[in-house]
Amino acid sequence: MAASGGIVLLMLAGALVAPAHAFTWTAAPVNTAAGGNAFGMWLLTDGRVLSHGSALNHWVVLTPDKTGNYAKGTWSNVAASVHARGGAQQHMLKDGRFFQAGGEFIDGPACTTALCPTTEIYDPVANTWTATATAPLDIGDTGSVTLADGRILDSNRFSSATQIYDPVANSWSMGPAMPLSTGDENAWAALQNGGVLAVGFARDGAAIYNPATNKWIRTGAVPTGFDTGDTGGITQMFDGRVFVYGLNKNSYIYTPGATAADPGTWVKGPTLLDNEAEDEFSDILPNGMVMGALVNVMFGPGTVLQQFNPTTNTVSSFTPPPDSGNPFPIGYVNLPNGTVMVTAAARNWILTPDGAPDDSWRPVVQSVVFNAAQNNYTLTGVQISGLVNGSDEGDDMTNQQNYPIIWLQDSAGNVSFCRSFNFSNMMPSKGNAPETAQFVTPAGLAPGTYSLFVSAVGVQSKNAFPFTVGQSNSVDGGVTGSGGAAGGTGGMAGGTGGRTGGTDGGAADTASGTGGATGGGAGGSTGGAGSTGTAGSTGGAGSTGTAGSTGTSAGGNTGTTGGNDSGTGGGGSAGGGCGCVVGGAPSVGTGLGSLSLLAGLAIVARLRRRRRR
Numbered sequence: 001m002a003a004s005g006g007i008v009l010l011m012l013a014g015a016l017v018a019p020a021h022a023f024t025w026t027a028a029p030v031n032t033a034a035g036g037n038a039f040g041m042w043l044l045t046d047g048r049v050l051s052h053g054s055a056l057n058h059w060v061v062l063t064p065d066k067t068g069n070y071a072k073g074t075w076s077n078v079a080a081s082v083h084a085r086g087g088a089q090q091h092m093l094k095d096g097r098f099f100q101a102g103g104e105f106i107d108g109p110a111c112t113t114a115l116c117p118t119t120e121i122y123d124p125v126a127n128t129w130t131a132t133a134t135a136p137l138d139i140g141d142t143g144s145v146t147l148a149d150g151r152i153l154d155s156n157r158f159s160s161a162t163q164i165y166d167p168v169a170n171s172w173s174m175g176p177a178m179p180l181s182t183g184d185e186n187a188w189a190a191l192q193n194g195g196v197l198a199v200g201f202a203r204d205g206a207a208i209y210n211p212a213t214n215k216w217i218r219t220g221a222v223p224t225g226f227d228t229g230d231t232g233g234i235t236q237m238f239d240g241r242v243f244v245y246g247l248n249k250n251s252y253i254y255t256p257g258a259t260a261a262d263p264g265t266w267v268k269g270p271t272l273l274d275n276e277a278e279d280e281f282s283d284i285l286p287n288g289m290v291m292g293a294l295v296n297v298m299f300g301p302g303t304v305l306q307q308f309n310p311t312t313n314t315v316s317s318f319t320p321p322p323d324s325g326n327p328f329p330i331g332y333v334n335l336p337n338g339t340v341m342v343t344a345a346a347r348n349w350i351l352t353p354d355g356a357p358d359d360s361w362r363p364v365v366q367s368v369v370f371n372a373a374q375n376n377y378t379l380t381g382v383q384i385s386g387l388v389n390g391s392d393e394g395d396d397m398t399n400q401q402n403y404p405i406i407w408l409q410d411s412a413g414n415v416s417f418c419r420s421f422n423f424s425n426m427m428p429s430k431g432n433a434p435e436t437a438q439f440v441t442p443a444g445l446a447p448g449t450y451s452l453f454v455s456a457v458g459v460q461s462k463n464a465f466p467f468t469v470g471q472s473n474s475v476d477g478g479v480t481g482s483g484g485a486a487g488g489t490g491g492m493a494g495g496t497g498g499r500t501g502g503t504d505g506g507a508a509d510t511a512s513g514t515g516g517a518t519g520g521g522a523g524g525s526t527g528g529a530g531s532t533g534t535a536g537s538t539g540g541a542g543s544t545g546t547a548g549s550t551g552t553s554a555g556g557n558t559g560t561t562g563g564n565d566s567g568t569g570g571g572g573s574a575g576g577g578c579g580c581v582v583g584g585a586p587s588v589g590t591g592l593g594s595l596s597l598l599a600g601l602a603i604v605a606r607l608r609r610r611r612r613r
Contacts, residue, residue: 025321026071028341028348033060033077037347040397041333044124045096047405047417049333049341053077056105057084059122068407068415070335071350081129082120083107087396089139092403093167094150096421098122099132101154101165102139104396116140119165125419133170137163141395143186145196146402147211148427153196155183162209178216179207187234187394189242190402190427192387195260199234199244203227210260220263223252230298233282233392235290236428237310238361240387243269243290245277251308251315270315273304283332283391285340286458287355291318293328302328321349332391334458336405336417357459361387363404365454365465366434367474376440377418379406379454384435385425386456401457402426406439408450408467416442445469 031038033053038060042050049062049070057080064073087104101119103111117135122128137156144154152165153175159182162175178198180186185201196209197219203226206219227247235243242254251269256262274294280302282292289309293302305328307318320327325345333341340351363384368377381404390401403426406418418439425435451464466473 023354024352026350046419057081079127089144089398091146104140142183143188145188145190146426148425157184179218187231189236191256192240192428192430193256220265222266223268230278231394232277232280235282235284236388247276273306281393284388285353286338286357287353336455363454363456369472380436390457404437405455
């Protein structure tokens with residue numbers, strides 16, 4: 001079943017792309033364990049989607065088919081968690097495991113003093129859940145975020161205290177107190193400047209955490225009448241600003257400063273299409289739009305699916321999926337191929353957005369090194385942790401997706417996800433700083449050469465990176481600028497120029513770029529390349545190596561070729577085209593534990609009352 005604005009899929013350079021004028025809703029596979037939809041969805045680092053099954057301690061995974069099509073994928077059971085947690089916090093860890101903490105409801109009723117601070121971790125390789133260190137303070141209905149080094153910063157609903165979990169040491173320590181009353185009903189966002197924005201309950205305002213100094217400060221003054229109520233999801237946008245839903249049709253937009261030490265500024269945003277979005281989800285689509293369902297009253301049914309356009313500062317209604325129940329989404333996850341999977345009342349749906357990501361938002365692969373002793377690979381690139389966080393519900397069901405997903409495509413169009421881990425950065429990062437991640441290829445992958453792609457929060461690399469099993473490669477590409485906004489001030493990239501170039505002469509299949517050992521990136525209005533580049537042996541990646549026509553200053557930062565990242569083989573952002581795990585997920589029974597099917601579904605209904613038909 002699909003609802004479409006006339007979408008046509010085009011095959012270009014081995015990847016599926018969608019025309020910019022159309023969108024599509026496609027029915028996702030039915031979650032057979034629950035007899036309908038999957039509620040709560042998180043993207044594992046091997047490309048599978050982890051979700052609840054028939055109860056909150058029953059878990060399932062969706063594995064896409066061999067072409068990377070999630071709509072034709074298969075749900076299967078995985079191990080049961082130690083506890084059934086509703087309204088909990090979830091974070092992907094640096095080593096690829098999945099962390100779950102606290103909860104508003106644990107094993108049925110509201111969490112107890114003994115259970116609220118408990119935590120556990122799912123290991124997708126071993127398919128096991130393990131109880132981990134108990135936190136010093138209660139965790140439930142509180143803000144949290146993954147820091148750049150992979151630690152988890154958490155708050156408390158009864159005080160301004162914070163606490164920090166170290167997954168490597170499996171231990172907790174106390175963090176600095178916030179300048180907010182409590183962490184209750186907070187919504188937090190990891191920012192591009194390295195800081196953490198905490199939006200408090202109702203009229204409590206907002207604060208910034210600076211990991212470099214381990215201190216909190218108040219943000220700049222919030223707008224008059226600022227009130228977020230029972231705070232719903234907040235959404236960081238690709239330009240670094242944060243969209244916040246208020247009450248009485250108000251919205252607010254926060255602009256961070258250059259560093260986390262800067263309090264930033266606030267302005268009022270456009271008038272919402274209905275009263276509020278308390279305890280509702282919001283998501284940043286790969287095309288840059290902010291999507292979220294609004295309600296007339298808290299816990300009421302969704303009334304309109306709203307889309308905010310950051311470029312025009314306007315809101316508009318968006319056609320929801322053709323669900324047989326309440327169609328307005330109550331959960332999102334950005335998939336590696338640029339589509340977005342949502343939860344509606346009766347089933348899950350997959351949205352292919354209209355329009356592609358701006359090229360300046362895309363991750364770029366610079367090199368892959370084979371580590372023979374460990375039989376794994378180290379990928380180096382820029383923006384591989386993404387520029388945004390992903391979807392958010394505020395104080396629970398956290399879904400920060402700042403980690404790269406890596407997959408391979410063969411000459412027949414079959415795709416296989418690698419399992420990525422050991423991320424050098426787990427917060428949004430816009431700029432020139434190299435980031436790394438390690439990965440292993442799927443068991444049984446045939447020797448040979450493949451096209452490698454990387455995706456961050458649903459935005460995938462534009463060009464295929466040549467990958468050969470058991471070998472290293474370095475063919476750098478630059479991030480393509482978006483015109484005046486990115487290149488006009490001599491920043492990360494010019495209008496068409498790149499940031500970094502090859503170190504070994506570059507890829508032979510890209511168009512007419514020139515190599516350079518130390519040449520600068522794109523930039524100024526005259527199209528000048530970087531300072532002292534010398535020619536590579538075969539020509540670096542990129543189309544022309546020239547600057548954007550709207551640039552006003554010379555050069556990008558310190559790239560090593562003048563070319564941009566616009567060679568052939570780039571992946572599209574439309575349905576169908578990303579990657580899949582080789583081999584199905586293990587099936588180890590339902591593991592319902594102490595919850596019956598009816599009890600589990602009752603708790604889910606309590607968590608999101610607007611799932612009513």
